[in-house]
Amino acid sequence: MSKYDIIVLGSGPGGYVTAIRASQLGFKTAVVEKENLGGVCLNWGCIPTKALLKSAEVFNYLKHAEDYGLTVKDAKHDFDAVVKRSRGVAEGMSKGVQFLMKKNKIDVINGFGKLKTGKKVDVTADDGKTTTYEADHIIIATGARSRELPNLPQDGKKVIGYREAMTLKEQPKKMIVVGSGAIGVEFAHFYNAMGTEVTIVEYLPTLVPVEDEDVSKQFEKSFKKAGIKVMTNAAVESVDTSGKGVKATVKTKKGEEILEADVVLSAVGIKTNIENIGLEDLGIKTDKDKIIVNEWYQTNVPGVYAIGDVVPGQALAHVASAEGILCVEKIKGMHVEALDYGNIPGCTYASPEIASVGLTEKQAKEQGYDIRVGKFPFSASGKASAAGKKDGFVKVIFDKKYGEWLGCHMIGAGVTDMIAEAVLGRKLETTGYEVLKAVHPHPTMSEAVMEAVAAAYDEVIHL
Numbered sequence: 001m002s003k004y005d006i007i008v009l010g011s012g013p014g015g016y017v018t019a020i021r022a023s024q025l026g027f028k029t030a031v032v033e034k035e036n037l038g039g040v041c042l043n044w045g046c047i048p049t050k051a052l053l054k055s056a057e058v059f060n061y062l063k064h065a066e067d068y069g070l071t072v073k074d075a076k077h078d079f080d081a082v083v084k085r086s087r088g089v090a091e092g093m094s095k096g097v098q099f100l101m102k103k104n105k106i107d108v109i110n111g112f113g114k115l116k117t118g119k120k121v122d123v124t125a126d127d128g129k130t131t132t133y134e135a136d137h138i139i140i141a142t143g144a145r146s147r148e149l150p151n152l153p154q155d156g157k158k159v160i161g162y163r164e165a166m167t168l169k170e171q172p173k174k175m176i177v178v179g180s181g182a183i184g185v186e187f188a189h190f191y192n193a194m195g196t197e198v199t200i201v202e203y204l205p206t207l208v209p210v211e212d213e214d215v216s217k218q219f220e221k222s223f224k225k226a227g228i229k230v231m232t233n234a235a236v237e238s239v240d241t242s243g244k245g246v247k248a249t250v251k252t253k254k255g256e257e258i259l260e261a262d263v264v265l266s267a268v269g270i271k272t273n274i275e276n277i278g279l280e281d282l283g284i285k286t287d288k289d290k291i292i293v294n295e296w297y298q299t300n301v302p303g304v305y306a307i308g309d310v311v312p313g314q315a316l317a318h319v320a321s322a323e324g325i326l327c328v329e330k331i332k333g334m335h336v337e338a339l340d341y342g343n344i345p346g347c348t349y350a351s352p353e354i355a356s357v358g359l360t361e362k363q364a365k366e367q368g369y370d371i372r373v374g375k376f377p378f379s380a381s382g383k384a385s386a387a388g389k390k391d392g393f394v395k396v397i398f399d400k401k402y403g404e405w406l407g408c409h410m411i412g413a414g415v416t417d418m419i420a421e422a423v424l425g426r427k428l429e430t431t432g433y434e435v436l437k438a439v440h441p442h443p444t445m446s447e448a449v450m451e452a453v454a455a456a457y458d459e460v461i462h463l
């Protein structure tokens with residue numbers, strides 16, 4: 001029986017990053033994976049969606065070339081080629097992980113892994129053969145899949161999840177997107193840009209409901225301007241797939257409405273992959289579909305850990321990676337600091353992009369802070385004007401008493417690349433004054449952060 005220091009179950013951004021850090025720390029490490037290396041993020045999530053969204057962005061530029069003084073006649077798209085490009089990008093990323101595993105001398109064990117008592121893992125390969133491996137530490141990083149609602153069962157054809165949504169053979173003429181979290185709105189934007197008639201149905205009163213209210217409002221305005229039909233305070237009650245397309249019965253405040261479409265994309269969250277992996281046999285505790293862990297990702301069973309989408313916390317790739325790194329550093333005996341879940345950036349890559357970290361204005365008030373808020377619109381930014389991307393703003397929230405940077409919320413072109421400044425500032429416990437005195441380059445979109453902070457301190461220049 002092969003024996004390892006650490007076996008990681010699952011090779012997503014949680015699992016493969018954990019394995020690399022473990023190997024760097026001198027642990028003999030193996031990763032068990034039943035599909036392609038890289039997990040949802042590289043194969044079915046973060047990366048292939050961003051490839052699709054890049055095609056949408058380029059297509060939009062071509063369609064609006066005249067805005068930039070250019071002539072492009074008959075800008076057309078080849079849906080199949082757009083999907084193929086996205087799959088190619090994902091494949092390349094997965095191969096990159098393969099290379100990293102080799103480089104870091106990590107054994108990749110292909111097959112479905114199941115935990116056994118005595119710190120063992122049974123791995124069943126595609127041919128049905130099961131091999132047992134042993135490790136001092138086993139880290140569960142089996143991730144999640146698309147969540148199915150009972151009244152919206154996915155058949156993979158007319159009612160689909162995200163995997164099908166990024167590999168459709170034919171572009172739908174009409175699509176209903178259920179759920180307006182990051183995944184829902186990214187697909188809604190992509191299909192709308194490609195020419196599909198998109199309706200988005202959201203149960204809560206606003207789109208992207210976890211965001212600051214100002215951001216949600218601006219986002220909804222932009223989506224409507226782009227031609228996406230938005231239904232908030234609305235719930236899909238049932239779907240009828242018996243005809244040629246789909247008929248969805250949607251309950252709204254005004255009553256029931258029947259929507260017709262070629263496909264319905266269900267984007268209502270995730271369901272963790274915690275079934276049949278031996279949790280019950282080992283007595284590992286779970287709660288509300290998540291494995292219970294402490295701040296070092298230890299489960300209630302010594303030597304067994306869990307990280308990534310299977311544990312509570314934001315279901316994001318960078319969170320999964322950070323948790324995995326912390327987990328193995330703690331196993332090594334390093335003095336590590338627990339992850340600050342209040343300082344995790346969240347990004348949405350639709351158009352406009354959204355990026356945020358920390359408290360919303362409402363949360364800050366609810367928590368009793370006396371706050372100063374600053375907002376700087378991109379309509380007043382030279383770089384945004386030059387780029388033809390004037391929609392959106394940066395909003396910052398500070399505690400009046402100590403100047404603590406409580407939250408930062410951005411909406412507009414390229415803001416997902418700008419939020420790291422606020423994450424770092426907050427990590428270093430900077431005050432607004434210090435951000436204000438840190439000279440930002442001109443002309444950049446990032447100047448809007450400095451100006452928003454200046455607005456909070458009544459020192460704004462360009463407004």
Ligand SMILES: Cc1cc2nc3c(=O)[nH]c(=O)nc-3n(C[C@H](O)[C@H](O)[C@H](O)COP(=O)(O)OP(=O)(O)OC[C@H]3O[C@@H](n4cnc5c(N)ncnc54)[C@H](O)[C@@H]3O)c2cc1C
Nearest residue numbers: 010012014034039040041045046113143308309315316317
């Ligand atoms: C459409 C979409 C877009 C997204 N975009 C973003 C984004 O832009 N940014 C972001 O931060 N996050 C994004 N996410 C979320 C992100 O993909 C996840 O948070 C992240 O992949 C979680 O990483 P993980 O390692 O916990 O699990 P996963 O990436 O789900 O990986 C788990 C791996 O474990 C394997 N596995 C499961 N069970 C077993 C078993 N028993 N034996 C062996 N292998 C097993 C699976 O095959 C999989 O490869 C997106 C998700 C989706 C669906």
